[in-house]
Amino acid sequence: MAVVEKSPMQTEHGRDRILRVAANLFLTKGYAETSLRTIADAAEMRPASIYHHFDSKDALLSEILDIGMHAVTTAFTAAREELGSEATGRQQLQAHVAGHLRALFANQAFTAAHVTVFPFAPADVRAASVPQRDEYEALWTDMLSHIAPGLGSDALRLTRLALFGAMNSAVQWFDHTEGSVDDLAATIVDTLWHGLAPRTGGTS
Amino acid sequence: MAVVEKSPMQTEHGRDRILRVAANLFLTKGYAETSLRTIADAAEMRPASIYHHFDSKDALLSEILDIGMHAVTTAFTAAREELGSEATGRQQLQAHVAGHLRALFANQAFTAAHVTVFPFAPADVRAASVPQRDEYEALWTDMLSHIAPGLGSDALRLTRLALFGAMNSAVQWFDHTEGSVDDLAATIVDTLWHGLAPRTGGTS
DNA sequence: GTCTATATCTTGATAGAC
DNA sequence: GTCTATCAAGATATAGAC
Numbered sequence A, B: 001m002a003v004v005e006k007s008p009m010q011t012e013h014g015r016d017r018i019l020r021v022a023a024n025l026f027l028t029k030g031y032a033e034t035s036l037r038t039i040a041d042a043a044e045m046r047p048a049s050i051y052h053h054f055d056s057k058d059a060l061l062s063e064i065l066d067i068g069m070h071a072v073t074t075a076f077t078a079a080r081e082e083l084g085s086e087a088t089g090r091q092q093l094q095a096h097v098a099g100h101l102r103a104l105f106a107n108q109a110f111t112a113a114h115v116t117v118f119p120f121a122p123a124d125v126r127a128a129s130v131p132q133r134d135e136y137e138a139l140w141t142d143m144l145s146h147i148a149p150g151l152g153s154d155a156l157r158l159t160r161l162a163l164f165g166a167m168n169s170a171v172q173w174f175d176h177t178e179g180s181v182d183d184l185a186a187t188i189v190d191t192l193w194h195g196l197a198p199r200t201g202g203t204s
Numbered sequence C: 001g002t003c004t005a006t007a008t009c010t011t012g013a014t015a016g017a018c
Numbered sequence D: 001g002t003c004t005a006t007c008a009a010g011a012t013a014t015a016g017a018c
Helices: A014-029 A036-042 A047-053 A057-083 A089-105 A110-116 A123-147 A153-173 A181-194 B014-029 B036-042 B047-053 B057-083 B089-105 B110-116 B123-147 B153-172 B181-194
Strands: none
Touching: A014 A036, A014 A047, A014 A057, A014 A110, A036 A047, A057 A089, A057 A110, A057 A123, A089 A110, A089 A123, A089 A153, A089 A181, A110 A153, A123 A153, A153 A181, A153 B153, A153 B181, A181 B153, A181 B181, B014 B036, B014 B047, B014 B057, B014 B110, B036 B047, B057 B089, B057 B110, B057 B123, B089 B110, B089 B123, B089 B153, B089 B181, B110 B153, B123 B153, B153 B181
């Protein structure tokens, strides 16, 4: 559970190491496509040793998803506290989009696994993750309803989901080792805030 | 190859039926998670019979992806021809977003499989699909560069990818049996065109 | 806490009758 | 064109030594 705070050094042992290599393999190859042998190889141990730390492959995935959801939730509340109460709508949007994207790309793959691995996870594993996901969604719904009070609840939900879709798809095409995540956030927010329409007069 | 034009009647036989049930299973359960036995059950035949129509499970997926890409490309060019040359930028955007989303939700799951199944498909299968995907992306890049000429190539690429992410994520949360796909398209385009910023004066 | 060895099941794919 | 029967490989998981 304290994995995300630690540096991804190669001196990592046992349980934490299994979690990290498994998260990366699930993300790149998929859950069913990744065998325990592959995970064991990457963690430099034998398949049987994994069962000392986790009850099953499903339990391993479940914990990975937990850690990922915890990371984005923490990023959200941290961004909110840094903002102060006088922040403009656009500043709030910018801070939270940047926080989400930063968490998405922060060295571990726990958060990103939530995007592509979750939809195909075994039903039990998905169900266990739903409450945390709902909580996180509620944070965004609340924030968006404050900065765009004109939106009805349907449009609000749709905007949130489309924004999530746009942000989360970045795990598949954005190379965070080449570009800045904050620049990515700034561009997304700029487009979402002002739109694509030719700007006839700057409203700032 | 002519599958998408046919109605999804239960009188469907052999090859076409395999394609349709497999596409739906891959989409909901994932590729590796779906066995040939499961596909055979859903198609009401024996696993061995599938091999009379397809060389391998990979070949089956490959053809599903081909059909899906063909569907969206056809939708794009059809929308472009309906538009005429005097269409405004917003009208073009509206038509193509609606076309993409309609193709995404049109009875078969071939197109939607491209969103969630493709990333975890075997490397060979992915590689075979890349040229078609690049072609489709080029159509969008070209269209967006015309309606938003102010965007640099980096911002253009990012806008296209984020828009794709937003649209394609809808396969995971939009119930097209309850709401209208065209309404969904209208809302997405409205937000993308005008932005979330409080509107101080309508520029139409 | 990691290992060797193995049980048990499911997988994709093939052979050949009809 | 679909079937029965089966193979070989790989999967998750367990038992028990060290």
